[in-house]
Structures are given as C-alpha cells and as structure tokens.
Amino acid sequence: MADTPSVPTERRRTALVGLLLASVFAVATCGLIYELLAGTIASYLLGDSVTQFSTIIGTYLFAMGVGSWCSRYVKRDELRLFIRVEILVALLGGWSAAGLFLLFPLVEQFRPILYGLVFIIGFLVGLEIPLLMRILRDRFDFNETVSNVLTFDYVGALAASLLFPLLLVPHLGLIRTGLMFGLLNVGVALLLLLLVPARASLMRERILALAVMASLIAGFLLADRIQRWSEIAAYGERVIYATSSPYQRLVLTRHDEDIRLYLNGNLQFSSRDEYRYHEALVHPAVGRVARPEHVLILGGGDGLAAREVFRHPQVRSVTLVDLDPAMTSLFSQTGLLRSLNGDALTDRRMHVVNADAFRWVRETKARFDVIIVDFPDPVDFSVGKLYTESFYRMLRPHLAPGGMAVIQSTSPLVAPAAFWTVARTLEASGFQTRPYHVYVPSFGEWGFILAGLVDPGTTTRLLPHNRFLSDATARQALVFPPDMARRPVPVNRLDNQALVRSFAEEWARYEG
Amino acid sequence: MKADPETPNRRSVLKGGMAAATAFALPGCETPTAGNSGGADMALGHRLRDGAFPEPVREECVPILIAGGGVAGLTAGWRLREAGYDDFRLIEMERQPGGNARGGRNAVSAYPLGAHYLPIPNQEARGLRHMLRQLGMIVGDSDGKPVYDPLQLCADLQERVLWQGKWQEGLVPKTGLSPKDKVDLAAFDRAMVDFSRRRDAKGRPAFAIPIAYSAQDADLLALDRISFAQWLDKQGWTSPVLRAHVRYACRDDYGTEPAEVSAWAGIHYFAGRRGFAADGAGDNELTWPEGNGRLTRLLAERLGDRVVTGQVAYRARADADGASVDVFDAARGTSIRYRADAVILATPHFIASRLLGEKADADHSYAPWLIANVTVDRAPAGKGSALAWDNVSASSASLGYVVATHQSASREGPTVLTWYMALSDMPPAHARRLLVERSDADWRRLVRDDLLGMNPDLDGAIRSIDLWKWGHAMIRPTPGFLWQVAPAQRAAIRPPFFRAHSDLTGLSLFEEAHYQGMAAAEAALSLIGHAHETLL
Numbered sequence A: 001m002a003d004t005p006s007v008p009t010e011r012r013r014t015a016l017v018g019l020l021l022a023s024v025f026a027v028a029t030c031g032l033i034y035e036l037l038a039g040t041i042a043s044y045l046l047g048d049s050v051t052q053f054s055t056i057i058g059t060y061l062f063a064m065g066v067g068s069w070c071s072r073y074v075k076r077d078e079l080r081l082f083i084r085v086e087i088l089v090a091l092l093g094g095w096s097a098a099g100l101f102l103l104f105p106l107v108e109q110f111r112p113i114l115y116g117l118v119f120i121i122g123f124l125v126g127l128e129i130p131l132l133m134r135i136l137r138d139r140f141d142f143n144e145t146v147s148n149v150l151t152f153d154y155v156g157a158l159a160a161s162l163l164f165p166l167l168l169v170p171h172l173g174l175i176r177t178g179l180m181f182g183l184l185n186v187g188v189a190l191l192l193l194l195l196v197p198a199r200a201s202l203m204r205e206r207i208l209a210l211a212v213m214a215s216l217i218a219g220f221l222l223a224d225r226i227q228r229w230s231e232i233a234a235y236g237e238r239v240i241y242a243t244s245s246p247y248q249r250l251v252l253t254r255h256d257e258d259i260r261l262y263l264n265g266n267l268q269f270s271s272r273d274e275y276r277y278h279e280a281l282v283h284p285a286v287g288r289v290a291r292p293e294h295v296l297i298l299g300g301g302d303g304l305a306a307r308e309v310f311r312h313p314q315v316r317s318v319t320l321v322d323l324d325p326a327m328t329s330l331f332s333q334t335g336l337l338r339s340l341n342g343d344a345l346t347d348r349r350m351h352v353v354n355a356d357a358f359r360w361v362r363e364t365k366a367r368f369d370v371i372i373v374d375f376p377d378p379v380d381f382s383v384g385k386l387y388t389e390s391f392y393r394m395l396r397p398h399l400a401p402g403g404m405a406v407i408q409s410t411s412p413l414v415a416p417a418a419f420w421t422v423a424r425t426l427e428a429s430g431f432q433t434r435p436y437h438v439y440v441p442s443f444g445e446w447g448f449i450l451a452g453l454v455d456p457g458t459t460t461r462l463l464p465h466n467r468f469l470s471d472a473t474a475r476q477a478l479v480f481p482p483d484m485a486r487r488p489v490p491v492n493r494l495d496n497q498a499l500v501r502s503f504a505e506e507w508a509r510y511e512g
Numbered sequence B: 001m002k003a004d005p006e007t008p009n010r011r012s013v014l015k016g017g018m019a020a021a022t023a024f025a026l027p028g029c030e031t032p033t034a035g036n037s038g039g040a041d042m043a044l045g046h047r048l049r050d051g052a053f054p055e056p057v058r059e060e061c062v063p064i065l066i067a068g069g070g071v072a073g074l075t076a077g078w079r080l081r082e083a084g085y086d087d088f089r090l091i092e093m094e095r096q097p098g099g100n101a102r103g104g105r106n107a108v109s110a111y112p113l114g115a116h117y118l119p120i121p122n123q124e125a126r127g128l129r130h131m132l133r134q135l136g137m138i139v140g141d142s143d144g145k146p147v148y149d150p151l152q153l154c155a156d157l158q159e160r161v162l163w164q165g166k167w168q169e170g171l172v173p174k175t176g177l178s179p180k181d182k183v184d185l186a187a188f189d190r191a192m193v194d195f196s197r198r199r200d201a202k203g204r205p206a207f208a209i210p211i212a213y214s215a216q217d218a219d220l221l222a223l224d225r226i227s228f229a230q231w232l233d234k235q236g237w238t239s240p241v242l243r244a245h246v247r248y249a250c251r252d253d254y255g256t257e258p259a260e261v262s263a264w265a266g267i268h269y270f271a272g273r274r275g276f277a278a279d280g281a282g283d284n285e286l287t288w289p290e291g292n293g294r295l296t297r298l299l300a301e302r303l304g305d306r307v308v309t310g311q312v313a314y315r316a317r318a319d320a321d322g323a324s325v326d327v328f329d330a331a332r333g334t335s336i337r338y339r340a341d342a343v344i345l346a347t348p349h350f351i352a353s354r355l356l357g358e359k360a361d362a363d364h365s366y367a368p369w370l371i372a373n374v375t376v377d378r379a380p381a382g383k384g385s386a387l388a389w390d391n392v393s394a395s396s397a398s399l400g401y402v403v404a405t406h407q408s409a410s411r412e413g414p415t416v417l418t419w420y421m422a423l424s425d426m427p428p429a430h431a432r433r434l435l436v437e438r439s440d441a442d443w444r445r446l447v448r449d450d451l452l453g454m455n456p457d458l459d460g461a462i463r464s465i466d467l468w469k470w471g472h473a474m475i476r477p478t479p480g481f482l483w484q485v486a487p488a489q490r491a492a493i494r495p496p497f498f499r500a501h502s503d504l505t506g507l508s509l510f511e512e513a514h515y516q517g518m519a520a521a522e523a524a525l526s527l528i529g530h531a532h533e534t535l536l
Helices: A007-046 A049-073 A078-103 A110-136 A142-171 A173-195 A200-221 A223-229 A231-235 A274-286 A304-310 A325-333 A335-340 A357-363 A381-387 A389-398 A416-428 A471-477 A498-511 B010-023 B042-050 B071-082 B126-134 B179-197 B218-225 B228-235 B240-254 B263-271 B293-306 B349-355 B428-437 B440-454 B481-491 B510-528
Strands: A238-244 A249-255 A258-263 A266-270 A294-299 A317-321 A350-353 A368-374 A399-408 A432-440 A444-452 B037-039 B056-061 B064-067 B088-092 B103-105 B110-112 B117-119 B138-142 B145-148 B159-163 B166-169 B285-287 B307-309 B311-319 B322-329 B334-340 B342-345 B366-376 B390-393 B401-403 B415-422 B462-475 B497-499
Touching (some): A007 A078, A078 A110, A142 A173, A173 A200, A173 A223, A200 A223, A249 A325, A258 A335, A274 A368, A274 A399, A368 A389, A381 A389, A381 A498, A416 A432, A416 A498, A432 A471, B042 B311, B064 B322, B064 B334, B103 B293, B110 B415, B179 B228, B179 B240, B179 B263, B218 B263, B218 B481, B228 B263, B240 B263, B263 B481, B293 B307, B311 B349, B342 B349, B415 B440, B440 B462
Parallel strands (some): A294 A368, A317 A350, B064 B088, B064 B342, B088 B307, B159 B390, B342 B497
Antiparallel strands (some): A258 A266, A399 A444, A432 A444, B103 B110, B117 B285, B138 B145, B311 B322, B322 B334, B366 B415, B401 B415
C-alpha cells in the first residue's frame, strides 16, 4: 500500500469511513432481525414463546460475547476478515428462516440445529463490532470510535425491533424478511469491496459475495415456493404436533383456544366451529332412521363425527374405517384431542378399522343403519376414487332397509360443479338424494348429501341441546339459493375422474 | 440356424453391436441392481429348431388338438367349448399358458411380462365382445351399447408424456410446439379422423379391428405397399413432434420403426380404434395388474385339464385317418404321438412351418422386445401431470412404463413399473443377439438409467429390476405383409391342419389372435361336422 494519496483516493477513504459506520448500523439491525426470526420460528414450531425467546436471546448474546472475546486472536487484515464475516452472516442469517422451516419436518432433533445456528450467527456478529472498532481506530480517536460504533449499534437495534413486528412479518413474511436482511449484509460487504483500494487478493471475497447475493435474490424470488415446501411456515399458527405417516402429513396447531388439524396442509377442522360441521354431518342422517343401531363412519379418524353419533342413545355399534393408523391413534391417545372427541374412539361400542375404505367396503359383508362418509376433499386421484359411481354402487348393499347415508361433498358455493357431481353420481348409483348445506366459518359454505334407498325426505328428528342444528336450521339447509343451484354435470367414474378435475378447476379459480 | 432367414453374418453382427453401443451408451461401474431374468423357454425352443427329440413311445387319440397356448390357441379352445364341443386338448410348450400375454407376480404386485391391455373393442368385434361378457368384463348394456366393468377399465389418468421437463396428460405434447408442429399435427389428426370414418360400398370400415372386417378398396390396399414414413413424407408432414409421436406408436404396437412399417399398418394404429361402449368408455382400455395375463388365465381356467403344459409339438403329418402330431413331454423326457381329426397350430409361423416340414419363407420377421419389471419403494412423481397408468418420455429410447398397481384401491407405497423397449433401431436378428449377449447387469443399468432419466425422484427407490426378453415378440407388418404375404399364407392352409395366430394377419394384437383362434376353431368344427353358429 505504497500508493500516494491522490484526491480521488482521499474521497474514497472518507466514503469508506462513512460506509463502515453505516455497516455498524446494518450489522446491528440484521443481527437483531436474525435473533427475532429465530425466536419467532422457535415459538411457531416448538410452542411456548416465553421460553423460546428467552433461550434464543440468551444464546445469541452469549455467542456475541464469545465472538468478541475471540476477536483478540485476530492479529492482522481486519478489513478482509470483516468482509468475510459479513458475507458469512449474510448467507447464514439470510437463509436462516427458510432453512429452519425446511429442516423442521426432516430432522429428528430440531433444537440442536436451531441453537447451533443462533450461536454461530451470534458469534459472527460478536466478532464484527470489535473488528470494526479496530478498523476505525486510525480514523478517529478512541472516545469517538467507541461512541460512534455503539451509537449506531443501538440505533440499529431499535430500528430492527420496530420494523420486525410492524412491517416485516405482516408484509414480507418470515422467509422473505430473512433473505432481505441477508441481502443487506452482503450489500454492505460488496460496497466495502468496491471502495477498498483494488487488491487482487480480494477477488475471492468478491466472487463469494456475488454468489451469496445471487442465492439470496433467487431465494427471495422463489420465496412463495419455499413457503409451500415448508408447509409449516404457511400455518402462521403455533404448531403443537406434527408427524408424517405413510399416507399424509398431520399437523395440529393451536392459537389460544383454537385447535386446528391440517392434513397435507388442508384444514380438517377448527375446534371453534367444528360442532357446526359435525352436527350437520351426523344428525340429519341419524334422525331419519327409525332405529339407528349400527353406524358406519368412513374417514373421520378424528372421532368428532363419532362423538355426535354416540349422543344418540340407540346406537349400539360404530365402525370407523380410516386409512391412517397415525390419525386414529393420535385421536384416541392424546388427552387434549380425546377431550375434543369425548373419548369417542375408545368407547366400548367403537370398532376402529385402519384400512383403505375402497377395499374394505368391497370385502365387508356387514350392513349398517347409518353410513357417514367423511372423506377428505377429492384433491387427487387416489381420494377421487372414493367419490365414484363404482364406490357408491359397492356401498349401496351395505345400507340396511330404511337406512340413511350422508356424504360430505365439498363447498357448493366455491365448487358447485363438484358438489352436484357428487349428487349426480350418487343418483346414477341408485340412491335417492337430498342435498343440503350449512355455514362453517373456518370452511365457508359447506355441503352434504343425504342418500337413501328411498327419498330421504325433508324431516328429521333432532336431539335436544344441539349447539347449531335446530329444526329451523335443518329445514333451511335444504334450500339452495341460485348461486349454488343445481347444474348439469357428468357422473364421476373411475375412468374419467370428473370430480377431481372440476374440484381442482373451481378451487383454483376461487383462489385466483 | 439354417431355417432362419435372418441368420446374421459376422460383419453384420459387428455392425449391429456398434449400432447398439451408440444407441445405448452404457455408463461406468456402479452398484448392480438386484433382479432376475427370463424369457421364452429358449432351450426347448432351440431344441425344436434342431429337431433333437426322441421318437414317440405311445399314442393318444384326441379329435381336435390345439398346439400352442397363447391367445389364439386359448381362444380356439374357448370357441370349441362355446360350441358345446369338449373333446379336445391344448398343448403348450411353456410351464404356463398365455404366450406373450403372460404375467408374473412378486411380493408387491402382479405385473405383465408382455401385452398389458385390451382397447375397448370396436363394434365389428362381435366374438370378442361375446367372450368379454362371459368373463365378466362387460356387465350390462345401456342405450344398446355394452357397459364395461368400471373396475377393469383403465382408471383415470390413462396416459402422460414427459415433454420439455414436464409431464403432460395424453401422449402428444401440447405446449412448446412450433407453428409447423401445430399445422402438421392438426392435418395428421384430420386425415386420421377421415380414415377412421371412411366406409366402403358394403359399409365396411376402411380400417377395422380385427382387420378381416376391413374394406379392401384399391387405394387403401395401395397404402400397404409403401412405408409409413414414405407416406408421411409424401404428405409433407415432417414436424419432428408429429414424427416422434408416430414413431412411438409404431414401436409401441408393432415394435418397428415407421420406415419399416407399412403405411396401412401405421394408419391402422390411429384410424382403427372406434371403441364401442356406453358411458363414453369407448376411448378407454381394459387393463389389469398382470396385463393381458388376466384374460389368458381366465380362458385357461375355463379349459381346465384340457390344457397340458410342458409339451412341445415337433412334427405334424397328415395321414389317411387325419393327422398325427408328435409331441415331446418335457417332464417325462419321452414323446407321444397324438392322432387327431383336426389340428389347430396356434404357434408363430416359423414354428408351424417347421412342424409341417415346410421351409419358412423370408417374408416373416419378428420384433424383439425387452421388458423390465422394476420394483420401486414409492410411486413415481414428477413435475406437471400426476402419475398415469402409461407414462412415456418424449426423449427416451424406451417406450416408458405402466404402473402395475394403477387399478388397485391404493396408489400409495411400493409398486411395480413395467418398462418396455422395442429393440427397433437395428435389424431384428442383431437385436436378438444383443438381447442374449449383453449381460443382465448391463441391461439393468440401461433400464435404471432410462427410468431415472424420466423420474429422478426414484433415485434410491429402485429395489429390483426383473428382465424379460422376447426374441420374437411381434410379427412385423412391413410393406406388403398385411395384404399380400398374409392372405397367401391363409390361403395355403389345408385341412386337417388349421392355423391360429396373429402372424396370419400381420398385426400382433389380441383382437387379431382372438379372431384367428375363433376362425380356426370354427373351421375345425366344420371339418369334423359339429354344428355351430359362427361368431365371426
């Protein structure tokens, strides 16, 4: 560095000092943002936000201390190391939110990764401040340096703590927030690299910085897709339980008193209003049968429909067929969920079968007074088969004379063609139908179809003490306003899967 | 291999080997994939060729003898029983009847070893429909049309094609087409629709299935004298997308390149199918986990102990009382002489000729195929369209794979993918040699690489690859075969010997074998004077 200082170089030096001070601000803001991100994600995924935030902040500050202490072992070339650290923080911090979300479902032990990451970021940020002070010590006197650096540090922290809850989380989301601050970090590094007198030896840092920047920009642009990959980020509620069975991904979330179950990211129930859905699903059918003694429930492994069935004193047996043992065991073993379904799955009258309903219906010989068909929506071909003419034809002989079946049939408002396809298909299979619909806030307008060997009629005997379904609401449910009115639709067959297609089209249109 | 007109000389083998090497570049050493290997009983087949069988030690009398238990032979047996005639025997060389329609099974699923579906038959295929009704595949009628059992119709999604990195429904790409592609595809489509609708003065379709019901207008038969590729060139249809699709079709149904298939046969693929069914199922096909093995098993069950396996006919002669057929019983190691009034030779042409002591003519050639049943831990996925029954890649040398568990209730978990490849880009004899000479490990590597090229998501999920090699899988409908060679061959049939095989028409289709089986059985019944009403 024997070059004589010319005017442009002098100007460049001033700019460098300014930039170094700005980078203190950036480093402080980014560091705190990463810390807040980790705390928020830990609360989402692991619950108990007080513990999560306390331990994350503790780990982070301690790591910063370790970083500061270690800075004493840096003997020379502080600027180069600072730039390197900056790039590394950009990479780790920028990707931290996306990485944590993506890793959560994949790893056995999430906590070591979480705290490890927080520690490393804290360590690097802790290394940065002393390094900056040492870089700046030649430009200011000691008092001024300490004052400048710490001022920018604390102002940066304030900026971060205000931006995070007010602007960033609501508007950008966690994944984009992380990536954006990663870009800020690497941006500082790149500016420094531009202003530092050209030295070939910094080439590697330049390439590295550009690569990290490119990865962050790509991540920012693809954030929606990452969000979808990491289903959990999408819930926006605290996940209290998550597991993958061979058939599906089960996620339970809790927000205050509201417990929600998602299967493959699709909401199955919200404990706030599921009584509306399950009363409407169960009672109109059971109330149309003179002696509802033997009941079959297909799907409904959460036991909530069974809970409503057991309220009828005449019921002597309930057979529940659900594909996924993970589902039925979760809802028969967990205290919280057992209190939701009133221990329906462990009732001595209950007979749980874990089998594919298509195969089970084909093989069983039993007959039932009531059949409640509560399958997931026909989102793909393997669920779609459970809504076909072939399936309903196999089901029909299992309905006792005078019996009644009911089928959950998606939303007649959002997916009218899909809804009426189910009705048409039931009729083509030899059932007489009565479609009806109710409003369930967490689902929207939802539809069901009563199917009997004779006309199900318009009247049903309801139990007292329903929270939602009364004689008046049950009557009203049979009326379809013009926007949900019947329309011409094809029969859903195994070889056309008309339902899966119309359901997908209509929901895609609805969701834009 | 004196009788085989395709015996390769040394130079052509070398050339073939090189062609093969360029066609399928083999990667370096990797861990071998598990699996077994099989095919038609080659030892017994070659012994038949060399004529080394012991002389018969006993005699048996049976009024009608059927030699060959493929689709044609089994159909002939079924047709005899339909006429109330039970006094016959069917002998089959392999341990299991079914011929090219046989299926296999492992712990995960049953799977096809060859032919794997039957398109919904056309209105003209009366006899076949009669049989499907009996086998429980047609379950009723609606508006005068047959209703097929929905559980045996191919479930949605039937087909998807991998094109430009994404799966699309159907077999013809719909996006990323050049203006020329679009124009040619549309023109080709219109031409095929016109051919499909065309009828002759007697009301016969231009292209019927079975082809015996086809019109024989001069301009149509002229199509059999040029190759499909020549015909397409003449129309100016050079779009690479169209030509790739046409190539897929020719290899899929005939195991042969468009340049070697007659234009009549090529058009037949596209203009022959007018499936006759209620509920819009006419475009669909019947399929089962074990493929057409389901049909041949049901047929064989109906024939009961009239079917004898492990017996190979090696000589057939006419005499004063009718016919004598000498048969080697592989289990006992001795031979029997059957004395029969009528004999139905339900074998490929080259075997039937050999039995009768005739010289096989050079007009018959056969396409070799490699089938691989790949057991995978999870169902294939991919960008774009969901998994279909038939999955084809626009850029692969193979013909893709079908999913054995597609028809079953659950599509989750492990499955078997039946992967197909017609070895059509070299002379058949070279390809046959390649089938034998290339090691199984190399073939498996080729299958695995092709499959992973289509579905990288299967990396690490391939549990085993079972190979099945067909040296003579299909008769090749080369120019002139369908309307010159085949009719001459049918005209040469002389009682008491009748022939039943798809070789007699030149299209290796279930419908053709079925028709020929019925025709031979009815001719045999007429010969012995058993009254029956024709199903033809």
